[in-house]
Amino acid sequence: xxxxxxxxxQDPVIDQVIVALRDLLRRFDLKPYDEKEQSxxxxxxxxxxxxxxxxxxxxLVTTRPKIFRVEQLIEQLxxxxxxxxxxxxxxxDRNTNAIFGKEWKTLYGQDNITDQMLGNDYQIAGPAFYQVxxxxxxxxxxxxxDFAELREDDVVIDxxxxxxxxxxxxxxxxxxxxxxxxxxxxxxxxxKNAAINGIANVHYVCDTAENAMKNWLKEGIKQTLILxxxxxxxxxxxxxxxxxxxxxxxxxxxxxxxxxxxRDIKLYQELGYELQKVQPVDLxxxxxxxxxxxxxxxx
Numbered sequence: 001x002x003x004x005x006x007x008x009x010q011d012p013v014i015d016q017v018i019v020a021l022r023d024l025l026r027r028f029d030l031k032p033y034d035e036k037e038q039s040x041x042x043x044x045x046x047x048x049x050x051x052x053x054x055x056x057x058x059x060l061v062t063t064r065p066k067i068f069r070v071e072q073l074i075e076q077l078x079x080x081x082x083x084x085x086x087x088x089x090x091x092x093d094r095n096t097n098a099i100f101g102k103e104w105k106t107l108y109g110q111d112n113i114t115d116q117m118l119g120n121d122y123q124i125a126g127p128a129f130y131q132v133x134x135x136x137x138x139x140x141x142x143x144x145x146d147f148a149e150l151r152e153d154d155v156v157i158d159x160x161x162x163x164x165x166x167x168x169x170x171x172x173x174x175x176x177x178x179x180x181x182x183x184x185x186x187x188x189x190x191x192k193n194a195a196i197n198g199i200a201n202v203h204y205v206c207d208t209a210e211n212a213m214k215n216w217l218k219e220g221i222k223q224t225l226i227l228x229x230x231x232x233x234x235x236x237x238x239x240x241x242x243x244x245x246x247x248x249x250x251x252x253x254x255x256x257x258x259x260x261x262x263r264d265i266k267l268y269q270e271l272g273y274e275l276q277k278v279q280p281v282d283l284x285x286x287x288x289x290x291x292x293x294x295x296x297x298x299x
Contacts, residue, residue: 014047020080021045024073044099050115051134057086057113059126063093074108085109088126118169120197128186129162136283143279144252147295159209159228164190166227171199179204180212210242226251234260244271251296258292274299
């Protein structure tokens with residue numbers, strides 16, 4: 001194995017923080033986790049940097065709560081990178097290849113960083129999803145917004161809403177936005193982000209999208225547009241069925257896996273939706289990864 005210190009498709013400051021962290025972990029004799037032997041302390045290092053704010057969050061993923069001399073380690077790291085505003089610890093003691101466990105601690109500073117996207121300010125917690133290529137993410141979301149042809153009377157579902165980046169970006173152009181997300185910290189972020197930006201016509205719940213859409217339908221909320229940005233595995237059949245029952249006229253589908261997107265579009269077509277537009281967006285240049293936006297309209 002050859003150690004790499006430059007990862008050319010990510011922010012170079014993140015590379016520098018990771019190298020500094022590696023050297024400090026060696027100096028403090030904090031052993032890396034061996035998945036095969038299930039030994040060692042440090043499972044993963046996660047570094048986030050706000051594209052516009054420059055704020056940095058460092059997450060130490062460990063197998064147990066105690067990190068020997070962690071205060072001194074953080075002090076040395078902050079001396080090198082004063083832009084670090086948050087150092088978090090996540091404890092993952094399970095025999096799994098999942099990165100994060102359930103327990104979080106704030107070791108230094110605050111439990112979030114802030115950044116901007118499409119003119120709004122956002123708080124971003126450790127467990128919350130946030131696109132790593134902010135400039136291209138803005139183009140991705142703007143493409144979905146343009147495809148949707150927003151109207152003042154639109155009632156929008158923001159499924160897999162995360163910290164609210166998509167829903168809050170459309171809120172000023174529509175009547176109401178209803179967001180749903182399963183990660184509690186992300187839901188709290190989205191509510192705070194709405195308040196930070198003075199946006200009052202948004203409503204966020206922590207639930208599965210399927211349950212939330214069914215509940216909103218029972219409450220008599222008539223949706224006209226669904227914005228959906230699922231993980232790589234795409235949508236479940238139960239989501240597709242529930243979303244089609246809302247009566248929404250348009251579905252703007254953002255995908256990081258065009259194979260599962262194509263599968264899901266076929267199911268929507270069987271339920272009476274027509275595919276009108278598709279646009280690929282290259283968030284990760286010089287890799288095989290591509291995002292895409294599709295617009296489906298009720299026939």
